[in-house]
Amino acid sequence: MTTSLRIAFLPLTDAAVLAVAREQGFAEEEGLSLDLIRSTSWATLRDRLVYGQVHAAQMLAPLAVAVTLGLSQQPAALSAPYKLGVNGNMLVMASDFAAALDPDSGRRLSDPLGTAHDFAAAIGLWRRKPVIGVVHRFSSHSLMLRYWLASAGIDPDRDVVLRVLPPSLTVEAMRAGEIDGFIAGEPWGSAAVEAGLAETVAIGERIWQRGVEKVLAFRTPWLEENPDIVDRLLRALIRGAAWCDDPANHEALAQLLSDPRYVDQPADLIARALTGQIIVRQGEAPVASPDFLLFSREATPFPWRSQALWIYSQFVRWNMVEHGPEALAKASAVFRPDIFRRALADADVPMPGASMKVEGALGLPLAVGSRKGGLTLGPDRFFDGRVFDPERMDDYLANFVSRL
């Protein structure tokens, strides 16, 4: 018998795995019929999940942690047993503003620290505080932007204005002059570049080489009560993810996502993130960024608890939550490697032996202990060289002198 599952998503390139699990029949082979519900705001996606209108949702990892901690409207215990992607964000700024940055596109992207300092200088030259669009307070985008700005002594709460708006409204807001730039998931940054409204300033891959991004989130009680359905869904997704990572499928994937039911943007814009060919300025040759967006390789979908804790560390850093052992434990428990292991025990995927790791310690790919198959983890450094040891949260936090 086929089980129907309702899953909410936003029109973004990293909804790819959900779309592919449905369209390539991976879900059907697990006896699942996926009803993918397109949403236009994170608030509505969150409400649909929290109030049980959908079974699962493509969620910003920090939002899943925030809802569980009771920081975003109605508190609800959420569980994320699967990561839908790693990396994939892009900061773009109006061309006038970007004129003060390194004109060499390759250098600008490959040296985020230098670019952050140029950015600080550019703020001084701008006629007012630059207004930067972020997709949500509790988004990887906002945390990464804050991290990056602060590295150059820019206080994200004082020196710039962060304005929240959903990805699909970013380009129009640029056009109307309501924002001077924005950080969002693809293809929205590329759409602004292509429209000649903005230039790429930074990409997620260069800020944190393996940055946690969207997760598949469930209400915890539902997840616990339906282990069989959850396991089948995860098996379908892991096959979808492998399909998405295969370069041979990138063109077909871009076509699929361009459909009005999914992202509804031109396929060639969507393809940029998939192939890692990032165009910094309209008409320029792309800069190769092979790790721009990952779906499958290096056990990308594995929900490392240390990544939930990194998110928590940034919440504390920016005074979004009161630090305490209870909140810390709750945040850590949002990521569910135990469910991932259970669901994929018999699947042909490399399985990390640990559930936590030191984030930001790998400068080069490293073969690690895996219960099965060979697992090589990719480099995961933060651009400023800081290392996050989840066992030493307080030392890490003390590291950020007066928040910056």
Place this chain on the structure above:
Amino acid sequence: MRIVIIDDSGLRATVLEEGLRDAGYDDIHIVPPRGAFVARLERMAPDVVLMDLGSPSRDTLEEMLMVSRALARPIAMFVDQSDDAMIGAAIDAGVSAYVVDGLRKERVKPVLELAVRRFNAFAKMQTELDEARTALSERKIIDRAKSILMNQRSLSEQDAYALLRSSAMNQGKKIVDVAQALITASDLLGGGL
């Protein structure tokens, strides 16, 4: 009780406003979610904010409600946890409500119920309108196919329709689809009607 409706569909907002006024609420303002709507909202100091659940501007609104220093009392999303039916009805109808801290549940509930009814009525109206539009265009297509048959095969209007209808039944198709196929074929063959 000051109620602000954030909506960019003029008609839906009007339908909702009328309903609220009929129910005796008279301090109602409509704000489209464009430009500096957040600043306008802050100046209005509303007790209740009603917004289309499907509006992409909800993230912007929630952020403002979270950080605003201008609002004297914090506003949070209103959900009556004890009432699952109400939650479902509100989400299905596409209504989200934000309410100032301290406003009693009993005072908010009638407003929310009314909003749900009005949103549903509006959605129904919209569907009917769409259906009427479709019906109109379908009738035009069938009329054109009929006149092709009447001209080419010298049939009466009634016979032309009967022929379309029987063809549709034989092929297991809708009359409008058969009519459309006939028009296309006729155009290709230079029928020019």
